[in-house]
Ligand code: ADP
């Protein structure tokens with residue numbers, strides 16, 4: 001993967017259009033999680049050190065091409081000022097060094113990847129910087145069309161995300177383990193199909209492991225599984241074999257009659273599962289087995305929890321694996337990358353967020369990337385890099 005960043009070109013005294021993802025969670029006009037704002041700070045600091053003028057572009061919510069006041073970004077500058085330690089103006093009339101423009105999605109051209117809207121945006125700056133990996137799976141005016149109009153480079157956040165993802169899947173140190181869990185195979189078919197061609201171990205957990213066990217002919221009792229996905233599961237098992245990918249399935253499972261907090265539970269062998277119970281987490285033997293393989297790995301990529309982590313104590317399997325990955329990362333033995341809405345919540349619950357090499361908060365874009373899809377926003381960066389090389 002070749003792309004340029006703001007450090008590879010001259011941004012001194014230039015006006016930079018910075019595509020950010022400031023689609024932050026809010027409640028009553030307050031930002032409830034500032035992660036997305038915090039992560040942009042290195043880019044802002046570098047551009048300020050170069051005396052660049054920064055025009056920040058972002059979408060917020062789904063106003064669907066209409067100017068709906070409840071989706072205005074005008075409330076945000078004070079929050080940005082606090083985190084970025086710089087005055088932030090709002091709207092096209094602002095003359096501050098850092099200015100946030102109104103919600104991109106107020107213009108119907110944004111989501112249509114419309115050239116006229118991209119031209120309107122491009123007017124405001126000399127250089128386009130994309131620092132919104134989480135929006136890179138969409139070809140929108142502010143992520144794609146605009147890259148045809150201005151010199152285009154990655155921001156520092158985008159660069160760190162692309163480098164981490166590249167080190168985990170495109171050119172990883174081997175052996176590589178992918179851990180894929182969660183509830184459904186159907187939502188992760190492309191992920192699984194891509195993983196079996198790329199990794200040495202594919203560890204399956206969550207309800208999706210139940211579907212694989214069922215596909216192998218085992219009765220999983222009243223566990224959640226997808227009866228209409230058995231053929232797909234078998235195909236993935238075959239493809240794994242053809243690609244020398246070892247599938248790691250649960251040996252034992254935590255079983256309950258009724259799923260609720262602190263429900264009475266037993267440990268059952270996955271291959272002799274009782275007909276009246278549901279498998280809701282992996283058991284200690286599975287955990288020990290996975291952990292022993294992890295010790296031999298150099299790279300781990302994780303999406304999807306091992307069990308119903310929202311209900312205690314059925315977060316145990318996820319927590320124990322997370323702690324092992326965190327410890328191996330801390331001791332410098334592995335590179336660990338994780339992503340996915342519930343996965344990030346599960347790793348947070350395990351207290352392990354800080355100890356992973358990289359946690360991707362880019363939900364849809366992260367999934368499409370592990371599916372092996374080409375992301376329009378990333379492709380545009382690569383194209384711009386090869387164009388500038390040729391020039
Ligand atoms: P992500 O959002 O990280 O991609 P998913 O949405 O695929 O993850 O999966 C998360 C969901 O899977 C959680 O809500 C969790 O409760 C559920 N889950 C995990 N294991 C099981 C299981 N054995 N039975 C039922 N649901 C499960």
Ligand code: MG
Nearest residue numbers: 340341342343
């Ligand atoms: Mg989810």
